Amino acid sequence: MRAGLMDRRISIEHYTSVPDEYGNEVPTWAEMANVWASVQQETGREFIQASAITPERRVVFRIRWMDGITTAHRIIYDSRQHDIHEVRELGRREGIELHTTATGA
Structure with a gap:
């Protein structure tokens, strides 16, 4: 993979879950x-969901090999959450x- 094309962080x-001050486990997201990465925007599409038009923004990220990444993870890019499909x-x-x-606005 060409490093010059990977110009975004x-x-x-x-x-995961972390203990709060009372020892209870609180579910949260943690940076792995x-x-x-290189970022490639796919064409957006809109679909009707519960009588409202919802825009969908699809993005493809290419990174160097990293073991253990699954669809259970998520990506934060440009202050926006991206669910991995x-x-x-x-x-x-x-x-x-x-x-x-x-996802989100």
Whole structure:
């Protein structure tokens, strides 16, 4: 993978729980890695959901190989959360292609 194409920083997060001041487990997201990535915007589409038009923003992130990334993780890029829908291996563990959908506003 060409390093020059990976010019954006993304944060990969995993779901975990941490103890609060009373010892109770509180579910939260924690950063797993902060890596360089190339970002490719896919064409947006709109669909009707519960009588409202909802825009969907699909983004593909390409990063160097990292073991253990699944659809249970999420990406934070440009202050926006991206849910991972598909993880594809590039080459022979040269890189990973993460197909995501941005959530929130």
